[in-house]
Amino acid sequence: MNFIHSADFHLYSGNRLEDFTASLWQIANEAVESKCSFIVNPGDIFHKGTPDNQAKTVFSKWVAFLKNHNIKIFSVVGTHDYTRESSSLSPYKSLELDNLVVYDSLGIYKEVVNNQAITFLVIPHLWKYTDESTLKEIQDKIKEFSQIKDDSKKIILGHFTLEGSQVSDSFTILKGQSDFILNLGIFENSGANYILLGHIHKPQVLTCGKSIAHYSGSIEHVTWGEIKNELGFWLVNNWGIPEFIPLKTRPKQILLPEELSSILTKNKEELKGKLIQVLINSTNSNIFAEIKKKVTDAGAIIEVAPLKMEKKKEIISKEELEKLVNDSGYTWKEYAQEKINSVSIEYDKQLLTSQFEELLSKGKE
Numbered sequence: 001m002n003f004i005h006s007a008d009f010h011l012y013s014g015n016r017l018e019d020f021t022a023s024l025w026q027i028a029n030e031a032v033e034s035k036c037s038f039i040v041n042p043g044d045i046f047h048k049g050t051p052d053n054q055a056k057t058v059f060s061k062w063v064a065f066l067k068n069h070n071i072k073i074f075s076v077v078g079t080h081d082y083t084r085e086s087s088s089l090s091p092y093k094s095l096e097l098d099n100l101v102v103y104d105s106l107g108i109y110k111e112v113v114n115n116q117a118i119t120f121l122v123i124p125h126l127w128k129y130t131d132e133s134t135l136k137e138i139q140d141k142i143k144e145f146s147q148i149k150d151d152s153k154k155i156i157l158g159h160f161t162l163e164g165s166q167v168s169d170s171f172t173i174l175k176g177q178s179d180f181i182l183n184l185g186i187f188e189n190s191g192a193n194y195i196l197l198g199h200i201h202k203p204q205v206l207t208c209g210k211s212i213a214h215y216s217g218s219i220e221h222v223t224w225g226e227i228k229n230e231l232g233f234w235l236v237n238n239w240g241i242p243e244f245i246p247l248k249t250r251p252k253q254i255l256l257p258e259e260l261s262s263i264l265t266k267n268k269e270e271l272k273g274k275l276i277q278v279l280i281n282s283t284n285s286n287i288f289a290e291i292k293k294k295v296t297d298a299g300a301i302i303e304v305a306p307l308k309m310e311k312k313k314e315i316i317s318k319e320e321l322e323k324l325v326n327d328s329g330y331t332w333k334e335y336a337q338e339k340i341n342s343v344s345i346e347y348d349k350q351l352l353t354s355q356f357e358e359l360l361s362k363g364k365e
């Protein structure tokens, strides 16, 4: 039996939905070609707890296609799917579809797929994650899970941060940082065949003793801070070791206005089909419009393949940032760390980290 592990779809009409959709279909096609019986998604199918119709349509078509190919989906409510009253997946759960299973609470679930018994231990996004009792509850479930001695395959599906996981090349989650962070060590005697996770957008494998955990990462870059992350998903053949299958995604490039000008003059073909972000150190919308016009005036690029420009968030100039850092008496690294530590929500922390990475690399030039 074969299956795919892919998390963090982040479907949202406001963020390059066609690019995310393209990734989704690569996964579906691979699932069919590799004769997968099911796909697991440990969280964040949608970017919003109340997803828009476009995003819902994309997902619904995907589910229908997989249904026609007799491929089941096991999904978990993630941070982004979650709202206090319900979740983006609640309507799907209510439909009781044959091929889409929605897990929205901590628990052990027994399933049968093509005559193969599978036991899932599911740890979705949990609202009261700071609660000591939540950790106790999870530990009790792991114990209960470990005591199941039957012929079923045992899979842990979770949407949380593991201590030691890498958000980006230069940022690793350490113990004691806020958010719902678990140590892989707690799964040591779980007896799980696989620990398949969502939440961290960089694909990676973490090990601790007998425990091996996989993050699939996201299916497209959700933020600009993530653009260095490789993109793909895990394919498991015949209950073997997961194999990383890369996704073909739109190339992206961050440019300073002068770099853009240079490319437009020398080799505008280079921009074809790329997603470009131009860093402008001004909030003046005229300047943004002027840059956009320059790109649009290159005409042929847009005609051959759409060149998109995402509106850049306000960003301070290199000089201003240097002054801020110098005045603070910190080194660049300390300054960035200080800013990152000042936010309390882990996801914001990750985004800020990614943004800082970008700022710092530009700042050093």
Ligand SMILES: [Mn+2]
Pocket: 008, 010, 043, 044, 078, 080, 199, 200, 201
């Ligand atoms: Mn996510």
